[in-house]
Amino acid sequence: MKAVAMPTVSRVAVCGGTHGNELAGIYLVREMLKKRADGTEPVSVVTVMSNPRAAQLCVRYVETDLNRCFTRAALSAPVSETSPYEMIRSQELNALLGAQRSVDLLCDLHNTTANTGLCLITYSDRDWICLHICKHLSTNRRFVKKNTLFLSAMEIGPQPHGVVRSVIFSAMQEGVQLMMDWICQFNSGTLFEGGWVDVYTMVKNIDYPRDSETHMISAAVHPDLQDRDFCLLHPGDPMFLCFSGETLRYRGKEALYPFFINEGAYYEKGVALSLARKRRVQIPSVRSETLR
Amino acid sequence: MKAVAMPTVSRVAVCGGTHGNELAGIYLVREMLKKRADGTEPVSVVTVMSNPRAAQLCVRYVETDLNRCFTRAALSAPVSETSPYEMIRSQELNALLGAQRSVDLLCDLHNTTANTGLCLITYSDRDWICLHICKHLSTNRRFVKKNTLFLSAMEIGPQPHGVVRSVIFSAMQEGVQLMMDWICQFNSGTLFEGGWVDVYTMVKNIDYPRDSETHMISAAVHPDLQDRDFCLLHPGDPMFLCFSGETLRYRGKEALYPFFINEGAYYEKGVALSLARKRRVQIPSVRSETLR
Incomplete structure (x- = not known):
């Protein structure tokens, strides 16, 4: 070229x-x-x-x-x-x-x-x-x-x-x-x-699970996902651990790359993590x- | 007893x-x-x-x-x-x-x-x-x-x-x-x-190094000390790494136990870390x- x-x-x-x-x-x-x-x-x-x-x-x-x-x-x-x-x-x-x-x-x-x-x-x-x-x-x-x-x-x-x-x-x-x-x-x-350069393009944001009445956060990012930014998340992988003890899993159909996992400033924006698709440009x- | x-x-x-x-x-x-x-x-x-x-x-x-x-x-x-x-x-x-x-x-x-x-x-x-x-x-x-x-x-x-x-x-x-x-x-x-129970008694607080004119912080906690709460700090051990690159060392005469190392809320209080003596009670x- x-x-x-x-x-x-x-x-x-x-x-x-x-x-x-x-x-x-x-x-x-x-x-x-x-x-x-x-x-x-x-x-x-x-x-x-x-x-x-x-x-x-x-x-x-x-x-x-x-x-x-x-x-x-x-x-x-x-x-x-x-x-x-x-x-x-x-x-x-x-x-x-x-x-x-x-x-x-x-x-x-x-x-x-x-x-x-x-x-x-x-x-x-x-x-x-x-x-x-x-x-x-x-x-x-x-x-x-x-x-x-x-x-x-x-x-x-x-x-x-x-x-x-x-x-x-x-x-x-x-x-x-x-x-x-x-x-x-x-x-x-x-x-x-x-x-070639790997590029991650944002697909969507995921909010924290919330209490249906109070709208307060009812779960933290699952320990298996916390700190694993840019590691592929597969459908069915643990995503959140409720304060009550229940594990919630990623229910998307496509494996995607999580990033900004549990970013402090995004609590107010309703974003627990973002998901991206990886491409080679x-x-x-x-x-x-x-x-x- | x-x-x-x-x-x-x-x-x-x-x-x-x-x-x-x-x-x-x-x-x-x-x-x-x-x-x-x-x-x-x-x-x-x-x-x-x-x-x-x-x-x-x-x-x-x-x-x-x-x-x-x-x-x-x-x-x-x-x-x-x-x-x-x-x-x-x-x-x-x-x-x-x-x-x-x-x-x-x-x-x-x-x-x-x-x-x-x-x-x-x-x-x-x-x-x-x-x-x-x-x-x-x-x-x-x-x-x-x-x-x-x-x-x-x-x-x-x-x-x-x-x-x-x-x-x-x-x-x-x-x-x-x-x-x-x-x-x-x-x-x-x-x-x-x-x-017997190990007890740490606070001896003193240490502030961040500061610019003599602006009074602004001029160093971060040294990477060798960061996250090593309750690990013995000896005289001469690295304590701060200046933003300009210089290492500052612990100049006390007694080995002490650091804790609350780089606690975010203590910047405004002028505390980079606290030092404690350990006793068995x-x-x-x-x-x-x-x-x-």
Whole structure:
């Protein structure tokens, strides 16, 4: 396959604290902010604390989930002083990073209580830059095991919200460094060979079992499923263990890949886990346009 | 040693949700509340949701930490409608459970993000009932490894706040059941042999390293120490790994036992871990007074 020529990635944004209690990204961004750019960097990196008020309070959000405020509708809605803080902040961030296409690539740092390892989440399976970065990270020994994917976000777990664990911080730091290494090599004209990348596409969310009267959760994720993100779940496999002792099984007809299993922030969203289908996506060789 | 005759334990309180985001205790109390007493129980158990507003919001507390409102001063302070919710609630709980000595034993259920296993926390090393319950739990196979102690609280981890993990829920359920079994046997006249119990007494708290200017945390607990609660920490052992990469070591002169390592709720209290000294406490044989 012929190498696809693509624009250089000259402006990168690294964001942390989109959720104010996901501490690895917050501390990593604070570390990055300490190192002032001196103009000799091969790539221009803008480092952003996405939700500084929530980070200050160590809560996911102050008034509404910032990560749900980047829809076209939310970004174009009229805001005033009485609008939810995150609605105002999303428009500020969009003006800074999005509206004028002022950055070529944005990496938003997240943590999860689920045992996902390092995941990259992107919204297109034809974004060759993101998929090449995925491939680059997955060939790094440290990330082989759980590196799987979906990049506009880098998600790492398990880590409790409101806590920073050193190994998770280091994995995120290394993940960002590997991404920057790839970008620098790409910009300097390196040809990156194509190949196949495993991609997980979300099929559906599963809620916790609930009491029919109170609507309260009546079961936890089954011990056999807990922490087994991206391990195939077959029909009939244990899924939940009720507080009363009963085991509930996966009743779907298709074996699927669970992820975000028992993510703390999703209790309020009614999501106990998500299920994905795995595909192999063929990606072309790429090199930067400037050296075509 | 002669058996000490002690009053029966006829009224027990089991409390959950003193911290509203410690979900195992909250779900266990909700399960217990479903089972109405029919008057045939050998022991009278009152089950209490300590901080229902915080539990509803899934936050540690609404206005102030309820677990710090049980001091003599807080319990006797005048309160009004404008007082912090937890100040009012602590006085309600004290009237219900404490003031008239209306219960003989209180077990307050907590979770921690630290890898403590099941711990019982008590404020006296001469409370033979609590220490016998500890001994009873520690001879149960499941709890041998990490059962250690300080009972007025049963603390289990690791579990992220705002999350319920099935194995932690089950361990707590089993811990409460073993406690109730011991109480029933004790009340029915069983002689419990004395012996030795390992007790950990708190020596001091250690804060996270902080930036001298911003006062922000500049290091996480070192990977070699993380999750090693109740494993002896020697002078010179790694303690923190700075975000900048530097390792900081334990500089005390005495080997001590770390616990509550990297507990999420203690960031705001300036506690990265606590250090304890281990002692063996000799406890006498006990039996209930009624059958003396």
